Amino acid sequence: MDFDYSPRVKDLREKLIAFMAEYVYPNEPALYAQIDEGGDRWTTLPLLEELKQEARNQGLWNLFLPESEVGAGLTNVEYAPLCEIMGRSHFAPEMFNCSAPDTGNMEVFERYGTPEQKAQWLTPLLNGEIRSGFSMTEPAVASSDATNIQMEIRREGDEYVINGRKWWSSGAGDPRCRILIVMGKTDPDNPDRHKQQSMILVPLPHPGVTIVRHLPVFGFDDAPHGHMEIAFDDVRVPASNILLGEGRGFEIAQGRLGPGRIHHCMRIIGVAERALERMCRRLESRDAFGGPIANQSIWSERIAESRIALDQARLLTLHAAWKMDTVGNKEARIEIAEIKVAAPHAAIKVIDWAIQAFGAGGVADHIMSNAYAYARTVRIVDGPDEVHRNQMARLELRKYRNTDPARTGGEGSVYLA
Incomplete structure (x- = not known):
């Protein structure tokens, strides 16, 4: 095991440290102030968007994707010290397009998405044009055991119909959130409990999707990112929105x-x-x-x-x-x-x-x-x-x-x- 930094990581690390010192730490007070200004906390932060563009101009963008032509191609060991530096500020991960849940969702699209799904959702996520949410946890079951998930995903012809309720859907409060990755059950009677679930794509806004409320974390609303409780009522999406196939959730x-x-x-x-x-x-x-x-x-x-x-x-x-x-x-x-x-x-x-x-x-x-x-x-x-x-x-x-x-x-x- 060799954890020494490669020349590329050393270069990126120095660039990140310099960027944090010049752009991130000095602007934290202004970023917190922008969240509290104007009365509407669920909106984008102009200063954060400016800093994201600066990070992209400096090549400090999408560093998280390993073994990928669309990301930086760093290994997990190489990414670790860079991710640690980003972690030093509440705002920094998003500045480099390396924040959850987008990182995990982009990896899902990269690994499991069809070419059409990648073109529609992965490309704008990688470009920072939209944001995404992940809906897995449910209020009515112990979701630490994912086989408990009860949301209904029912096939009807060329569509799936989705019914149920999710909460702690991180990222769904952002006004730029345009896609949810949703986990539910397509085959509840399958004797293999690990093949009852599927994941499906739900674009936003959608007439059957209702943001019920935001859920605070120790009193923080995490605006404009948010962790939302969401109701899905007869949400219809094309059958092509299923990820990888039924039972693969x-x-x-x-x-x-x-x-x-x-x-x-x-x-x-x-x-x-x-x-x-x-x-x-x-x-x-x-x-x-x-x-x-x-x-x-x-x-x-x-x-x-x-x-x-x-x-x-x-x-x-x-x-x-x-x-x-x-x-x-x-x-x-x-x-x-x-x-x-x-x-x-x-x-x-x-x-x-x-x-x-x-x-x-x-x-x-x-x-x-x-x-x-x-x-x-x-x-x-x-x-x-x-x-x-x-x-x-x-x-x-x-x-x-x-x-x-x-x-x-x-x-x-x-x-x-």
Whole structure:
């Protein structure tokens, strides 16, 4: 395993760092202000659109797509340090057209879409002309088990008719959202529970699609992106809108969520690294009880523990990325599950200490508040911790079945008094 940066990654990394310093960090206050201006929070941010064009002009665009002619063609290991840099700002991923759910949706179109679907939806997404949403989770079932999904997708002649309700459909609040990837059941009686589901494309606006409400995340509405509850009432779409074919929805979901999970982990490390830097600078700039707060032993311990936690999370993430690149997402599923648990836990701890270092100012800080809400949410999105831990335990137990414990000392003597 060689995690050294390639010459191309070194060049892109330096360009990203320079771009963040010149365009992103200085403009964060103005971007937050634009969200709050004018009364309508569900609209595009003019400044963000300007910065997206600048990023594109500098060749910092669509860096996320591996093994692709339409993206940057970086491997997961190469993309990891770049995604971490983008993660340092709430606004940065979208500036580089590398934000969820568009990244995952673009990968779905690239891997599973027909030429017609790619021309209609992938091309404008890659160009940043439109945005997209992903509708999988449902309010009436435990959606951490995707086989529970109940939305009805029924074939009628040359059309599919869709009925049901979704929530936490990220991206659907954006006025530029023109396409939803929707998961539902086309064959609920199939004895194989993993072949009952399909994914289908629903263009927006659509007369049968109603945005019921936006769902806040720790009080944040995440406007203009949003996480929406959506009602689908007799939504009719052409049969050609099915992705890959009936019964392939679970397969597509697994293919989509693998890269999505590792992208979240890469970004969350960047979020936490910025929190650690701000914490250290704050501790050295404030005096209490006769000297800089940084000199107090409890803060020395917290700084050290933060450094350890983030380096561990980064190495785990790079290892998972390397496995994905070398043996594929399926074979790397235990490593992906590991980081999906470890990275947000490390980030939450570091961000919490950073808030504590800022005192009362920490709970009012835009950057810190968004960081904490995002880090805590990552413990749920793309599968909660409990699901990943269960999967890891099953795979770990399976390793020792039908193997000889004598070869590894797996059954050492036990002394019983």
